[in-house]
Amino acid sequence: MEKNFQDHFGKHAVEYSKSESHKSGSDLKQLMEELSLKGNETCIDMAAGTGFTAAELAKRAKLVYAIDATPEMLNQARKLAEENKLTNIKFILGRVENVPLTDRSADVITCRRAAHHFPDKIEFLKEARRLLKIGGKIGIVDMVRNEEDSEDVRNRFEILRDTSHVYAPKITEWKRYMSIAGFKNINVLETTERYSYERWLYPLKIGGPEDVQIRKFMSSMSDEFLRKGGFDPLEMTFDKKRMIATAQNW
Amino acid sequence: MPYLWEKDNLNMYRNLLDLICCPVCKGDLTLSDEKEENGEITSGILTCQKCGNRYPIEEGIPNLLPPKT
Numbered sequence: 001m002e003k004n005f006q007d008h009f010g011k012h013a014v015e016y017s018k019s020e021s022h023k024s025g026s027d028l029k030q031l032m033e034e035l036s037l038k039g040n041e042t043c044i045d046m047a048a049g050t051g052f053t054a055a056e057l058a059k060r061a062k063l064v065y066a067i068d069a070t071p072e073m074l075n076q077a078r079k080l081a082e083e084n085k086l087t088n089i090k091f092i093l094g095r096v097e098n099v100p101l102t103d104r105s106a107d108v109i110t111c112r113r114a115a116h117h118f119p120d121k122i123e124f125l126k127e128a129r130r131l132l133k134i135g136g137k138i139g140i141v142d143m144v145r146n147e148e149d150s151e152d153v154r155n156r157f158e159i160l161r162d163t164s165h166v167y168a169p170k171i172t173e174w175k176r177y178m179s180i181a182g183f184k185n186i187n188v189l190e191t192t193e194r195y196s197y198e199r200w201l202y203p204l205k206i207g208g209p210e211d212v213q214i215r216k217f218m219s220s221m222s223d224e225f226l227r228k229g230g231f232d233p234l235e236m237t238f239d240k241k242r243m244i245a246t247a248q249n250w
Numbered sequence: 251m252p253y254l255w256e257k258d259n260l261n262m263y264r265n266l267l268d269l270i271c272c273p274v275c276k277g278d279l280t281l282s283d284e285k286e287e288n289g290e291i292t293s294g295i296l297t298c299q300k301c302g303n304r305y306p307i308e309e310g311i312p313n314l315l316p317p318k319t
Contacts, residue, residue: 091310092312093312100271100272100314
């Protein structure tokens with residue numbers, strides 16, 4: 001798994017850094033609204049990737065630690081900070097399961113469009129709680145699968161597209177994980193966008209080996225199961241469902 | 251290079267070492283062999299005072315990935 005995500009993000013760091021959706025998706029704006037930062041916070045952005053979330057935090061908070069395990073992604077994040085003349089972001093190569101920061105060091109923790117790569121969501125949430133001050137807030141944005149996706153079709157699609165994809169839970173599963181990890185005041189917003197197949201596939205391309213595998217998988221599944229997984233086989237579109245979840249460490 | 255870890259003039263390296271710790275045992279880190287440019291640390295070695303693991307700072311970014319076992 002580790003090698004998979006290093007491969008995927010090492011190879012595609014530049015494409016991710018140019019992704020309009022990652023840069024200015026409405027989920028980022030909503031996350032900032034939910035966090036309503038006051039300006040004096042210390043934040044940690046876990047699995048910061050190419051740094052779009054860290055940059056938005058840095059405009060609104062005192063200090064941001066941007067943590068990611070892939071050097072190529074962090075280099076793109078640093079370029080973005082330079083371009084925006086943001087000097088209050090500190091970059092650290094590190095893993096979300098073993099964040100190299102001391103207990104109770106943060107007021108706010110974010111993790112956007114990354115948690116589907118984590119093998120153990122509860123372990124990640126517990127690590128986030130260790131890092132948060134009492135009363136501190138976590139904000140997680142990530143893709144979720146439909147509640148009715150009984151055959152877990154969606155995750156099988158996503159793994160074919162991105163071998164570093166591990167598991168995107170349902171919202172009800174996320175709520176359970178957060179409460180098991182000890183978070184309180186759990187609040188979840190849900191958004192759905194419709195993606196063309198080509199857009200969903202990005203940064204991979206039509207005609208590539210993954211595309212071929214995905215089409216083979218599609219033809220092996222019934223339309224009913226494909227629809228439950230959020231894929232419309234007639235229109236060739238995906239419903240991209242995301243949650244914006246916030247909770248507090250009490 | 252304002253995005254690097256800056257050396258605080260009054261309290262050397264306070265910014266860098268206050269909050270970061272060893273990813274394995276959460277022990278305190280000490281900095282050695284550091285190189286600076288314009289008051290910012292560009293390279294060096296962070297050593298854990300508890301477990302002895304060593305972590306490099308390269309091009310201004312501390313590499314605090316747990317050592318491969």
